Amino acid sequence: MAVSFAQIRATRDDVFTENCPTRVVLDHVMSKWGVLVLLALTDGTLRWGELRRTVDGISEKMLASTLRTLESDGIVARTAYPEVPPRVEYALTPRGEQLMVRMLPLMEWIADEADDIVGR
């Protein structure tokens, strides 16, 4: 295995402690809707309505709160154009891209194995 957990723990010993920053980021980024929104943005900028349609089943409320969280974490960038009708675009920031580079192999594996795991 390329990197062991002990290695992570060596540089940061509070990964398992409640209320440590790692857990907070973990909850934002690995949340049910968080991953799906990030995944949707991986291939490029999307508008609010496109996101809503792409992430099947997400409510407006959850989309809004997910986007706000990811934006305040500096993972997603929001750009509003002063037009009528309004146009707002969402994209990954450089930090968000760094994140997705690491998350995509994981997603790819899950997508491949899912049928076997759930058992169909």
Added chain:
Amino acid sequence: MAVSFAQIRATRDDVFTENCPTRVVLDHVMSKWGVLVLLALTDGTLRWGELRRTVDGISEKMLASTLRTLESDGIVARTAYPEVPPRVEYALTPRGEQLMVRMLPLMEWIADEADDIVGR
């Protein structure tokens, strides 16, 4: 970027659809306690009590249900020894190790960036 989301989507077009296997596995594996338990098991077998102490803040109920889910997904293996007092050990299965190989780089990045993201 090594792998794009479009690439995943090409082999599996239902990633964004509700109630598809991918979403189920995603919910199990990326759940709040799921990741932490998996992380704890990455460096080797642990007993129930060790897991409980390692994953700070987890309740017995959540530990039990998390382990049952991961076991039924074939990601974690449970071994009970017929002794008094009872001894039960949990370890990653080969499938679980495959998963963690892909999750560790992500965890490492999150652990590194967490302080910056949360802003301390």
Added chain:
DNA sequence: CAGCATCCTGTCAGATACTG
């Protein structure tokens, strides 16, 4: 020691309606 059964509660998330 390693759990399960039960009860209880707070939060999250869905539905609906409204607005700049």
Added chain:
DNA sequence: CAGTATCTGACAGGATGCTG
């Protein structure tokens, strides 16, 4: 179009007590 506001129910999750 891109949201916000409010209400409500469901369920995640905690506390407690018990058992093989």
